[in-house]
Amino acid sequence: MSAPNKSYDPVEVEALKPEEIERRRDEALAAIAEAADLDALREVKVAHTGDRSPLALANREIGALPPHAKADAGKRVGQARGAVSQALKARQEVLESERDERVLVEEAVDVTLPYDRVPRGARHPLTTLSERIEDVFVAMGYEVAEGPEVEAEWFNFDALNIWADHPARTMQDTFFVEGDKPAGTGPEESGVVLRTHTSPVQIRSLLDREPPVYVICPGRVYRSDELDATHTPVFNQVELLAVDEGLTMADLKGTLDHMVQSLFGEDITTRLRPNYFPFTEPSAEMDMVCYVCRGESVGNPDRPCRTCGSEGWIELGGCGMVNPRVLTACGVDPEKYSGFAFGFGIERMLMFRHNVEDMRDIVEGDVRFTLPFGMEI
Known part of the structure; x- marks a missing residue:
């Protein structure tokens, strides 16, 4: 230009x-x-x-x-x-x-088509029941605690007074996670397991907090079981731990009564039967009176109860006072503090509350099972 x-x-x-x-x-x-x-x-x-x-x-x-x-x-x-x-x-x-x-x-849309061709979904009843249990204890002042599902053996067994020769530590009962180890050794020697209960969360809570400690520990656990009508290799547990000065079995009994009354009705009572668990001493099995027959089916052939088998009581879980060895392992002085704990399976409680006869129905994810439970807030 x-x-x-x-x-x-x-x-x-x-x-x-x-x-x-x-x-x-x-x-x-x-x-x-x-x-x-x-x-x-x-x-x-x-x-x-x-x-x-x-x-x-x-x-x-x-x-x-x-x-x-x-x-x-x-x-x-x-x-x-x-x-x-x-x-x-x-x-x-x-x-x-x-x-x-x-x-x-x-891109035309026929707005005259039925709006409900796809069935409504629903929250899984295990989720709603777990949250309801948490609400009961949060209202009592407890804290919800969580922990890893892949856990070290020390947290899962040793700290809970479950020694190396205990049957629960065999591959027939526990899923061991393979790790870096010498050739020729088995996975049970890796020192890492899929947690068999939520008790390791209790151990972690004691290590992370100064007494008094009041925690509830819900979560998924793993055991080497076959899937059938009453067992599943993956299920949900909820455990409770209270450690404070002066706690006794009477406090445990009162807590259990409040829990079952909140979940099953105000007239439900519990009983404790002596038992043995490595991590509690003394230990007991907790039963609650049958919420269907209220015990009236016992010795009454005219009124049989399928829920409790006409025994009048339903076994719910294990409980007891925290073994002093467990407190010592977590650095808590057993001379000053005492505690109680209990645990039970949420699937079992769901089966009790809603007359579910086959545990496979709970885990298979069929919407026809979850839909009748609806939505709870």
């Missing part, structure tokens, strides 16, 4: 020749008319109206013309560019209209 001069003739500039401007305009109009969709039209717009388009480059040449030649050249280029812009706008309106009509047909 050269500086303005009076002897410059625009006709001699190729890009500003009338026939060249008309040719560029006609090419642009033809390309616009051939654009089949909005994407193609955008490409045409860049090619024929962009900064490097022929008409744009011709417009730049006008600045080098002498004053008497600028008006005529500018008029020709401006008219050509205006025609291209109008054609682009008109073609865009047509293509947008076609697109909208096509979308209305292709």
